[in-house]
Amino acid sequence: MSEEKLDPVKLVELGRVQKPHGLRGELCIEPYADSPFIFEGLTRVYLRLPGKKPRPCVLEGWRAHQGRALITVDRSQGRDQAEAWRGADVLARERDLPPLDEDEFRPEDLLGLPVMHVDGSRIGVLEDIRDVAGQELWFILDDAGNEIMLPAVDEFILDIDLEAGVILVDPPDGLLELYQQP
Numbered sequence: 001m002s003e004e005k006l007d008p009v010k011l012v013e014l015g016r017v018q019k020p021h022g023l024r025g026e027l028c029i030e031p032y033a034d035s036p037f038i039f040e041g042l043t044r045v046y047l048r049l050p051g052k053k054p055r056p057c058v059l060e061g062w063r064a065h066q067g068r069a070l071i072t073v074d075r076s077q078g079r080d081q082a083e084a085w086r087g088a089d090v091l092a093r094e095r096d097l098p099p100l101d102e103d104e105f106r107p108e109d110l111l112g113l114p115v116m117h118v119d120g121s122r123i124g125v126l127e128d129i130r131d132v133a134g135q136e137l138w139f140i141l142d143d144a145g146n147e148i149m150l151p152a153v154d155e156f157i158l159d160i161d162l163e164a165g166v167i168l169v170d171p172p173d174g175l176l177e178l179y180q181q182p
Contacts, residue, residue, distance in 0.1 A: 020082030036069035
């Protein structure tokens with residue numbers, strides 16, 4: 001049997017396994033998207049435990065539940081197997097995802113972009129995007145090595161220009177000084 005050569009697969013993070021749900025191996029997922037419906041139409045996902053390679057899984061089913069997604073995969077048959085996936089990232093092939101709307105971005109498209117203040121000064125570089133207690137937080141590393149946490153809400157994020165490669169923000173008064181004190 002010949003092994004076919006595969007092109008590198010670009011994986012996109014969809015969310016993280018929070019906990020098992022029920023006794024049959026369902027996984028409760030905190031989705032990174034605004035909606036758990038990101039799983040609509042997918043037949044395969046990848047689960048990646050911290051420090052491990054992504055493992056392909058057949059997505060046997062999913063359903064929305066209290067703002068989260070409950071998924072059933074072939075690698076999780078029962079509560080014990082589901083528990084073993086706690087904390088795993090859930091990923092999908094980029095080509096399997098629906099196209100983004102004009103005003104939507106994937107986190108990996110933004111990471112590493114310079115973050116500029118509305119007054120024209122440079123704040124730093126976007127290093128990470130995390131969901132903390134249901135709030136999307138941006139972690140910006142300034143030029144002095146300080147980590148600045150900025151809630152990713154419309155009133156603070158004024159513009160994301162992927163073509164120019166820059167993010168324009170207007171943080172609340174005092175926020176930058178809070179993180180930049182010696």
